[in-house]
Amino acid sequence: MRFLVLTVFLCLSPFANTTVFADALEGKHVLIVDDDEVTARLMARIISEWGARSVAAAYSAQEALALLTSGRRFDVVLTDYNMPPGITGGKLAQRIAELNIKVPLLLYTGSPEIPKQEAVLFRAILAKPASIRELHSSLADVVSAAPIVLDTETDPLSGCSENFQPRS
Numbered sequence: 001m002r003f004l005v006l007t008v009f010l011c012l013s014p015f016a017n018t019t020v021f022a023d024a025l026e027g028k029h030v031l032i033v034d035d036d037e038v039t040a041r042l043m044a045r046i047i048s049e050w051g052a053r054s055v056a057a058a059y060s061a062q063e064a065l066a067l068l069t070s071g072r073r074f075d076v077v078l079t080d081y082n083m084p085p086g087i088t089g090g091k092l093a094q095r096i097a098e099l100n101i102k103v104p105l106l107l108y109t110g111s112p113e114i115p116k117q118e119a120v121l122f123r124a125i126l127a128k129p130a131s132i133r134e135l136h137s138s139l140a141d142v143v144s145a146a147p148i149v150l151d152t153e154t155d156p157l158s159g160c161s162e163n164f165q166p167r168s
Contacts, residue, residue: 030055030078056074077105105121105123
């Protein structure tokens with residue numbers, strides 16, 4: 001598993017020219033949630049180079065929830081799906097929704113299927129392996145989208161298949 005994670009982000013090496021992506025994330029506050037500290041730190045460095053005002057890393061869903069409930073503002077949360085001890089990125093997204101924290105979520109995952117009740121909580125789902133361009137494009141799309149409005153009148157799960165399958 002660790003080999004897979006390191007392979008996924010080989011394309012995000014410090015040798016990549018990240019300055020060409022510096023516009024959409026300028027001044028944004030980003031939270032990265034990943035149990036793999038090396039991956040989280042590398043992504044934080046790259047996103048900082050894209051102009052983000054602040055990039056925080058949490059190495060578990062619990063750490064992420066502590067940051068999100070501390071009063072600190074984030075423009076986007078980028079989370080991995082599979083994280084020990086059994087709290088997935090999907091469960092994290094459900095908890096964020098339960099707490100009525102209005103922050104757009106971007107999931108990156110190597111999992112072939114995401115349950116629909118979790119998939120609908122994300123603005124975008126990025127399949128691993130992802131290129132640096134795909135990561136930037138997904139983050140830019142998520143932070144540029146309309147504000148989140150929680151609508152309890154409609155069923156957010158309608159129209160979704162039983163399991164969401166991320167695009168490759």
